[in-house]
Amino acid sequence: MSRKTNNSEYDVVVVGGGPAGLQATLTLGRMHRRVLMLDSGTYRNDPAHLMHNFLTHDGRPPAELRALARAELATYETVEVRDTGATSVVPDGDGWSVGTDTGPVGARLVLLATGVRDTLPDKPGLASIFGTAAAHCPFCHGHEYAGTPVAVLGCHAHVGRVAAMLAPIASEVVVLADGDELDDANAAQLRSLGASVRTEVVAGFCPSSLGAVVSFDDGPTLEVGGVLVATTFTQSAPFAADLGLDLLSSGCVEVDAMGRTSLPGVYAAGDLAHTAAFPMPMSSVLAAAAAGQTAAAACVADLLALDHGVLAPA
């Protein structure tokens, strides 16, 4: 069976129903491509009640955006959505077989939009405030802490930069060194900002009316409006590894500017992928949706090339 002539049920199977997968599916549906979107129902921003920094949806629930997107998809005849997980993605001739709980489906192309998952520093109480009084991204949640003291947890390489981003927003920035040493560059940056440093080991976090109370192994507690925390992230799904896709040092799938992976016929969009020009994905709802649209356009271009010899864009 060849991608050029095959009778696969779908032109494209999109794996993932976050902003990247939803937008990719919309774009393919609008081009009357037979597209199946599989969504296992777990989203990176699940801990957050509200999303920000997205025109028209600033300060609205992420679930609302997804529900509106699903309603829009339902108006396109060639779009099918299933609330189920993909279990495998394997080559099938020149196309792909995507395993699901209800059996395999055939696709000419596969677009991975499965996202990443965060692991927080191991501190008591931190998980329960992550997404509200604690956040990993100043663009997504910094403004919500405006005019209050804001803590930045850890001595990681970017602590000075994060503190500098918060400085115009917060009433005061306090770095929680958590018993570690700041390197010289970060220490100098914090001094120039007038940020203070608590050197004690952080014992944990509790929600408070302002935001959160930080407790330490010794010394007084600290109440802040918000805590900025660096997470480590990993791929949500095994397909990039299973397919042997080229990965970047961030752990994300390497894609070209159009969302093509190292494996012809497999595309990737959203937080799980980025180009080599970036050190990490531009993790945001808008950027993920934009990447989904771009990768879907690449799918359309490549299907045209397969079917009609129309040249794909470079």
Ligand SMILES: Cc1cc2nc3c(=O)[nH]c(=O)nc-3n(C[C@H](O)[C@H](O)[C@H](O)COP(=O)(O)OP(=O)(O)OC[C@H]3O[C@@H](n4cnc5c(N)ncnc54)[C@H](O)[C@@H]3O)c2cc1C
């Ligand atoms: C706490 C928090 C708050 C955030 N707040 C904001 C904010 O305010 N504004 C903003 O712009 N960004 C915010 N972000 C970032 C934003 O959530 C991500 O950038 C965005 O969700 C990435 O979209 P995505 O489609 O790549 O992945 P996701 O939204 O994570 O979606 C992944 C999709 O893949 C599916 N999936 C995974 N495995 C499988 C499988 N095997 N089969 C089928 N489906 C599968 C999932 O179910 C899901 O549908 C926040 C992130 C976090 C952690």
